[in-house]
Amino acid sequence: xxxxxxxxxxxxxxxxxxxxxxxxxxxxxxxxxxxxxxxxxxxxxxxxxxxxxxxxxxxxxxxxxxxxxxxxxxxxxxxxxxxxxxxxxxxxxxxxxxxxxxxxxxxxxxxxxxxxxxxxxxxxxxxxxxxxxxxxxxxxxxxxxxxxxxxxxxxxxxxxxxxxxxxxxxxxxxxxxxxxxxxxxxxxxxxxxxxxxxxxxxxxxxxxxxxxxxxxxxxxxxxxxxxxxx
Amino acid sequence: xxxxxxxxxxxxxxxxxxxxxxxxxxxxxxxxxxxxxxxxxxxxxxxxxxxxxxxxxxxxxxxxxxxxxxxxxxxxxxxxxxxxxxxxxxxxxxxxxxxxxxxxxxxxxxxxxxxxxxxxxxxxxxxxxxxxxxxxxxxxxxxxxxxxxxxxxxxxxxxxxxxxxxxxxxxxxxxxxxxxxxxxxxxxxxxxxxxxxxxxxxxxxxxxxxxxxxxxxxxxxxxxxxxxxxxxxxxxxxxxxxxxxxxxxxxxxxxxxxxxxxxxxxxxxxxxxxxxxxxxxxxxxxxxxxxx
Numbered sequence: 001x002x003x004x005x006x007x008x009x010x011x012x013x014x015x016x017x018x019x020x021x022x023x024x025x026x027x028x029x030x031x032x033x034x035x036x037x038x039x040x041x042x043x044x045x046x047x048x049x050x051x052x053x054x055x056x057x058x059x060x061x062x063x064x065x066x067x068x069x070x071x072x073x074x075x076x077x078x079x080x081x082x083x084x085x086x087x088x089x090x091x092x093x094x095x096x097x098x099x100x101x102x103x104x105x106x107x108x109x110x111x112x113x114x115x116x117x118x119x120x121x122x123x124x125x126x127x128x129x130x131x132x133x134x135x136x137x138x139x140x141x142x143x144x145x146x147x148x149x150x151x152x153x154x155x156x157x158x159x160x161x162x163x164x165x166x167x168x169x170x171x172x173x174x175x176x177x178x179x180x181x182x183x184x185x186x187x188x189x190x191x192x193x194x195x196x197x198x199x200x201x202x203x204x205x206x207x208x209x210x211x212x213x214x215x216x217x218x219x220x221x222x223x224x225x226x227x228x229x230x
Numbered sequence: 231x232x233x234x235x236x237x238x239x240x241x242x243x244x245x246x247x248x249x250x251x252x253x254x255x256x257x258x259x260x261x262x263x264x265x266x267x268x269x270x271x272x273x274x275x276x277x278x279x280x281x282x283x284x285x286x287x288x289x290x291x292x293x294x295x296x297x298x299x300x301x302x303x304x305x306x307x308x309x310x311x312x313x314x315x316x317x318x319x320x321x322x323x324x325x326x327x328x329x330x331x332x333x334x335x336x337x338x339x340x341x342x343x344x345x346x347x348x349x350x351x352x353x354x355x356x357x358x359x360x361x362x363x364x365x366x367x368x369x370x371x372x373x374x375x376x377x378x379x380x381x382x383x384x385x386x387x388x389x390x391x392x393x394x395x396x397x398x399x400x401x402x403x404x405x406x407x408x409x410x411x412x413x414x415x416x417x418x419x420x421x422x423x424x425x426x427x428x429x430x431x432x433x434x435x436x437x438x439x440x441x442x443x444x445x446x447x448x449x450x451x452x453x454x455x456x457x458x459x460x461x462x463x464x465x466x467x468x469x470x471x472x473x474x475x476x477x478x479x480x481x482x483x484x485x486x487x488x489x490x491x492x493x494x495x496x497x498x499x500x501x502x503x504x505x506x507x508x509x510x511x512x513x514x515x516x517x518x519x520x521x522x
Contacts, residue, residue, distance in 0.1 A: 048468060049468070088432055089432050089433055089434055090434070091431075091432060091434075092434070092435065094431050094432070096431075129428065129429050131406075131429050131430060131435055131438075131439070133442075133465055133466055133467050133468060134453040134455060134464075134465025134466070134467075135455060135459065135464065135465055135466040137466065137468070139435065139438055139468055139469070140430070140431070140435045140438075142428060142429060142431050144428075210459055210466075211455075212455065
């Protein structure tokens with residue numbers, strides 16, 4: 001039988017013809033910051049299939065309804081869609097209120113954070129854990145929240161920011177617009193998803209890559225795109 | 231470490247074409263064995279007569295053994311092209327940082343796989359898992375699986391975090407993984423899958439992890455992202471993934487006795503080169519002798 005080995009070949013790059021977003025240097029620079037920061041070995045991680053979200057019933061009702069509204073307001077993005085389920089077994093995205101304290105910071109590191117920092121950092125009392133295949137495609141996500149924060153003033157904003165970041169494993173930035181979900185502080189003005197945030201999602205989900213994409217390969221794609229459209 | 235089976239397989243490689251010559255000239259069986267393998271297998275000093283009868287061939291010193299009648303099953307060499315072998319070696323031997331290490335060893339199950347599920351695993355999950363597991367194993371003659379009710383009858387355990395800790399070495403695991411034991415012949419004799427329920431939180435995601443880990447544990451396989459995504463071996467698996475024809479070819483080849491089992495990468499490639507050279511130059515298909 002024929003063997004089926006592939007490297008990245010021209011057929012895998014045909015999507016570049018339609019990837020006009022890569023021509024905008026300013027936005028590309030920002031997207032790269034959110035996707036890779038300065039890490040050379042960080043790969044783009046994308047969620048495959050529709051996101052089927054199960055929300056823990058312990059989440060306060062008003063928070064839950066605002067949060068659902070926030071997700072429903074996200075406009076249609078290629079290769080990304082959302083659904084909600086009450087059937088736990090159908091979910092691939094679980095928003096879970098935990099009795100124990102959770103954080104993306106290791107215990108010792110969290111102890112060193114000041115109160116103000118804890119307030120400003122999105123994942124000081126939340127975290128998420130992906131289950132991915134070996135192609136860097138995310139198959140499921142467990143989003144964990146410390147019960148102790150669910151009634152805090154900034155909790156809803158942090159939840160929106162945390163959820164949004166999980167969609168692309170994004171980094172926050174102080175260079176993002178202040179109203180943006182991706183701005184590096186939870187401020188009360190952060191209420192809706194902004195055009196900037198939507199653009200970042202579009203960059204991320206324009207194409208589901210069938211090869212590994214780190215910042216170096218992403219730069220190569222930009223150069224290839226330029227050659228293709230010449 | 232060169233295993234017994236490696237030694238014996240090489241033994242037969244040499245023996246087989248030695249016999250080709252002997253049939254014409256002698257009424258008894260005569261074997262020619264490379265000196266280094268003779269020392270490993272027989273562990274007795276060579277006599278002066280042995281030394282006088284050395285045969286020199288292709289930079290190898292060969293020892294003559296008269297009346298040699300090896301026990302075991304002879305299986306003809308299974309020819310595969312270099313593209314196939316490239317794909318196979320990258321999944322069967324440890325492939326990382328774009329290179330294969332010479333000393334990495336392929337592993338395989340010799341005995342039947344007897345699976346014990348912990349009580350926390352629901353019937354439906356077990357059933358769906360076994361459909362997948364059987365789809366892998368049914369087409370491989372030398373590999374069988376069954377489900378057992380008692381843990382002491384098993385050599386393969388699947389359990390969830392929070393259950394009794396069946397494998398103490400996985401007590402601190404943060405990811406769903408398997409832990410595997412093999413003997414000196416690189417035959418796997420025990421494996422345990424532990425599913426971390428905070429990562430794989432519902433039965434759907436637990437099943438994806440169980441399937442992936444079981445698939446890998448059939449040969450301690452590494453995924454090869456150079457393969458097309460339709461192949462499970464590419465690592466692009468998801469909840470709907472099935473096994474492709476090419477996956478089956480790779481699995482069947484891994485469990486075929488037309489290759490040496492339990493060898494390291496270096497030996498595996500040397501044997502292929504030798505077998506292909508003989509096939510090309512002498513039009514003789516060599517065989518592999520498997521004694522256990």
